[in-house]
Amino acid sequence: MKPAFLFLICAVAYAAPCTTAAPDCTEWVALAGGPSRSLIYRTYSLDAKNEQVTSALIVVHGQGRDADNYFRTSLAAAFLAGALDDTVVVAPRFASNDGQGCRDTLAQDEVSWSCSGDSWRSGGVATNNPKLTSYDFADAILRKLARKEIFPNLKVIVVAGHSAGGQFVTRYEMANQVHENLGVPVAYVVSNPSSYAYPDPARPAPAGTASEFLNFSDARNCTTYDNWPYGLRNRTGYAAQLTGDQLKKQLAARPVTYLLGEIDILPLGGFDRSCPAMAQGFTRLARGQAFGRYVNQRYGAHHHTVVVPLCGHNARCMFTAEPALAILFPKS
Numbered sequence: 001m002k003p004a005f006l007f008l009i010c011a012v013a014y015a016a017p018c019t020t021a022a023p024d025c026t027e028w029v030a031l032a033g034g035p036s037r038s039l040i041y042r043t044y045s046l047d048a049k050n051e052q053v054t055s056a057l058i059v060v061h062g063q064g065r066d067a068d069n070y071f072r073t074s075l076a077a078a079f080l081a082g083a084l085d086d087t088v089v090v091a092p093r094f095a096s097n098d099g100q101g102c103r104d105t106l107a108q109d110e111v112s113w114s115c116s117g118d119s120w121r122s123g124g125v126a127t128n129n130p131k132l133t134s135y136d137f138a139d140a141i142l143r144k145l146a147r148k149e150i151f152p153n154l155k156v157i158v159v160a161g162h163s164a165g166g167q168f169v170t171r172y173e174m175a176n177q178v179h180e181n182l183g184v185p186v187a188y189v190v191s192n193p194s195s196y197a198y199p200d201p202a203r204p205a206p207a208g209t210a211s212e213f214l215n216f217s218d219a220r221n222c223t224t225y226d227n228w229p230y231g232l233r234n235r236t237g238y239a240a241q242l243t244g245d246q247l248k249k250q251l252a253a254r255p256v257t258y259l260l261g262e263i264d265i266l267p268l269g270g271f272d273r274s275c276p277a278m279a280q281g282f283t284r285l286a287r288g289q290a291f292g293r294y295v296n297q298r299y300g301a302h303h304h305t306v307v308v309p310l311c312g313h314n315a316r317c318m319f320t321a322e323p324a325l326a327i328l329f330p331k332s
Helices: 003-013 066-082 134-145 162-175 237-241 244-253 286-297 315-320 320-327
Strands: 028-032 037-042 055-060 087-092 156-162 188-191 202-205 212-214 256-259 302-306
Touching: 003 202, 028 134, 037 055, 055 286, 055 302, 066 087, 066 315, 066 320, 087 134, 087 156, 134 162, 134 188, 134 202, 134 237, 134 244, 156 202, 156 315, 156 320, 162 237, 162 244, 188 320, 202 286, 212 286, 256 286, 256 320, 286 302, 286 320, 302 320, 315 320
Parallel strands: 055 087, 055 156, 156 188, 188 256, 256 302
Antiparallel strands: 028 037, 037 087, 202 212
């Protein structure tokens, strides 16, 4: 056997992960057959066969839509977990340009997701393609990862998000229609979101303590407290495709970890102070602890809540902390 041929075999078998937040580590994901597309950062191509990959981590950015920074954070976490070689890390970019609050530079045919209102974080419709929702983008990534001809040894996919990305993941977990059909187990990590979608009118009482749950006492003054994305009423976008009962069933049945910062107790970093959000608790920590307890008590879920010591509202602190590594990079 010729030395050059031996080198080629080794190069294929031990392909190095792409580890810079630069164009070389990006690729486009076509949506609905194209030409509409959205960008991802990734450590390995999603279209090249790779037998060394055994797990996948998708990390959804916060309201700043800084997928490059979240990719760097995910790379750091993968390095600390010793998982860079066998994990494909993906950081999708939910780009938005409404000419006002969001001014991302869009490439040709790149989808622009809603900046506010019916937002990308809750499965909202694209502003330049009414047939697409932000959860369709996540569906497309999961389907690409689950292809046996590309990743034949993939054993698990973890979908994680922090802050606004945590809002995306908690609602995507309950609403997506691909979870059971991929042939690969999927787990969800919800980190420090400002709000959750409660499946019925109950809320923590007294607010913020999570000691018990009662019908919201101030519903007369806070009339939108149970509307989507804070509750299941008046749903729009992707989540409107399913009934309330289907959403409740999926919420309880799927594996979720609520990853909460011990000191995420200040109204910083885009903290939602609206009355529907405040009905869920006074801090992000209280809201997450309450929701995790609620879905387990009321709906028989087996969700886990993990509080990360000494972390506030900071994705890098959360995702690179020791308690998070085994959750983000589970060993099959």
